[in-house]
Structures are given as structure tokens and as C-alpha cells.
Amino acid sequence: LVSRDNHPVRSTVRVGGVPIGPDTVTLIAGPCAVETPQQTLEAAQMAKAAGATLLRGGAFKPRTSPYAFQGLGEQGLRILADVREKTGLPIVTEVVDAHDVPLVASYADMLQVGTRNTQNFALLQAVGAAGRPVMLKRGMSGTIEEWLMSAEYIAQRGNLDIVLCERGIRTFETATRNTLDVSAVPVAQRLSHLPVIIDPSHSGGRRDLVLPLTRAAIAVGADGVIIDVHPHPEQALCDGPQALVDGDLEELARIMREFPPLL
């Protein structure tokens, strides 16, 4: 269903009216985690100022440590809905458990499946039936073939509104949090008709790498980027070191304006 063999024309997925697909480079930005109404609103305003047309923000956070901040849950979803009301930005947010899919789908414009859940098949089937577009991250140790098979689980439930997101993979390199596999973009775009975006924030795990990796994403033909921003990253409850700050936004906006989409 997701193969390009049976569907030669590359697809565009619409999220609350915002297109992600071959004719544009969509900027999705916002806080890694929803922490407070003020922090989420400020991050959304930063995102919008940089040219973002979709707001990201995690209310359910899949953390490596059970002692780390796990997200605000439904309270976080309510904050996101309020910020959508104030900014007009549709919401992309993660769901980590199949049982929570109806709840998250009742607030979200797009459901995110994170790298740790790319092969959680019950979750994939549940999001496939939820009636919302889905952003499917690549498993951190997953092959492109496995990633596309995960997309197939979603598509099988009747949902072809799927966006693939390369977010870096595990390699022997320790200088960066993950290794961004830029070649995954053209490879996945040749194998599948689905849009493919890049997450430069979770790939490098470092603020100083986000803008260079954003340039790489656009140069390689990605259909969008998803970027963490935070008004006070030193106080962030999740992934502060990779969040862009106010001072980075002008450059981000310039990159988004100046790199034309590869038509």
C-alpha cells in the first residue's frame, strides 16, 4: 500500500489543511515536551515566527529513564489545544500506548509514533484506525525496509495519510546522539510514495547541529523538518540541549525561505 510501485506519484498529506509533500518544505516546530501553558505558548510563537505551519509538542513522553519527566498527559493535550486556538497552528503530538489513541486523536491534528514504538504493531494498527494523519519515526535501529513495513501496518487499517520521519539511527559514533541517515530520504522516497521529513533535533541531540542538519535535510530533498524550540532550554524538562532558542530563529527562517523545494 505504501510502495511507489503501485502509486508512482508522490503523495501529499494534509494536516489541518497544511500540506506535507513534494511541492513544499514544511516546518513543524515547538517544544519537545509540553511543560506549562506559558512555555508552550511562547514556544509556539517562536515556531510561528520562524515560519512553522504546524506545532509539535509531547504530552506523553517516551523517556529512557522511568525517573525522567513523563509528560503531562491529558492536561498537556488541553494546553496544546488552547495554544492551537491562540496561534492557529495545528498540533502534532505523540501517542505511546494503543489504549490512549482515541484520547490523543480527540485533541491532535496529527499523531506521532516515536522511534521506540515503530514496531509496536498494536499501536500502529490503532493509529491506522484513528482517522488522523500519522507521523511515523524511523526506529533508531530499524532498517528502511522495516520502517516501510511499519507504515504498511498503518495503511492496512485504511489510513494512507502517513509521513515518514528520519530521526537518526544508532551507529558506533558517539559524538552525536544519533547519526542522521540523510540517504534514507531519497531511498525512502524512491521506494514509497509517502512524504519523508527529517528531525534534525533528535538526530544530533545538540543545538549547534540543528541548523546545519536542517540545511542537509532540505538539500537532500526532505519534504519537511521537525524542530525543537524552547523559550528557556536551560529549564526544559526534556531535551533542552537540542532546543533552538530565540537567537537561532532568524537563521532558521532564512534557511526555510532561501532553500527552494526540489520540484
Ligand code: PEP
Ligand atoms: C520526539 O519527537 O519527541 C521524540 C521523542 O522523538 P524520537 O521518537 O525520534 O526519539
